[in-house]
Amino acid sequence: MSAVINAPVFADVPVREFQPGPAGTQITIRGLTKYFAGWPLYEDFNLDIPKHKIVSVFGPNGCGKSTLINMIAGLVPIDAGEILFDGKSLKDTKIGYVFQNYREAMFPWMRTIDNIAYPLKLEGRSKAEVDRRMAELVASFDVKFDLNRYPYELSGGQQQTASIMRALANNPEVLFLDEPFSALDFEMTLFIREKLQEVFMQTGTTMLLVSHDLEEAVYLADQVLLLTKRPTRVAEILPYNDVRPRTVDTLSEPGFISTKKLSLEIFQSEVRR
DSSP states (O other): OOOOOOOOOOTTSOOOOOOOOOTTEEEEEEEEEEEETTEEEEEEEEEEEETTOEEEEEOSTTSOHHHHHHHHTTSSOOSEEEEEETTBOGGGSOEEEEOSOHHHHSOTTSOHHHHHHHHHHHTTOOHHHHHHHHHHHHHHTTOOSOTTSOGGGSOHHHHHHHHHHHHHTTOOSEEEEESTTTTSOHHHHHHHHHHHHHHHHHHOOEEEEEOSOHHHHHHHOSEEEEEOSSSBOEEEEEEOOOOSSOOGGGGGSHHHHHHHHHHHHHHHHHHHO
16 A cells, blocks of 8 residues: 655635845845655755855754755755845846855866856956956965866865865855865864855855854854754844954853853754754
């Protein structure tokens, strides 16, 4: 006897007027719904992500942290809902994306410099514009390795550095980072954290970061977005306002300690629910 799965039905869902976020909102999510195998992951999910902030996404395993940013970035289709970027659609918005698996993120047949320049060439930028932007990125990231080599000839940290440079090449309005440090050693993780902070302080680019490391999530964030178990909701959005650049001394600051402690308490409450 075959099993019957109650798949979602969206035809009878009433159409509601889109409610914009408050002033200063970069990404507005309304009624986001996503089912997998007939079971809800997100259902009528709403969220406002502010401009010029780093928002870290943290929550229990399986709650759909990466799926959330992949849906916002257009990499995973949604079943229902609407997502706007400063009132615009995704196709009218410049985004950058840094993947967890840097080995699969770069085009192996292209030199590293051409990988980084790829978004600019897609936009039809002139050679002079491309060269100028490449020089800016090389200086910003203090690149010491040879960008004329192919990605597979570089270390993991060098490949991820190049991936981040590529994601920033066309000055995106929003930068998505899906666990960008998880495959890096500790030394390179510290380096990339520092560089991301520098880029953020220089440009104010809105960043949405998924992390499985709570200390890392809080350390980089202006807001910590804590999610529940599925069907996933917002458990809490915690502000974290310690000054930048954040350093090793930040880890012992009262603001960091209290935000991390409260985040952990909310996370544990969700896991035990």
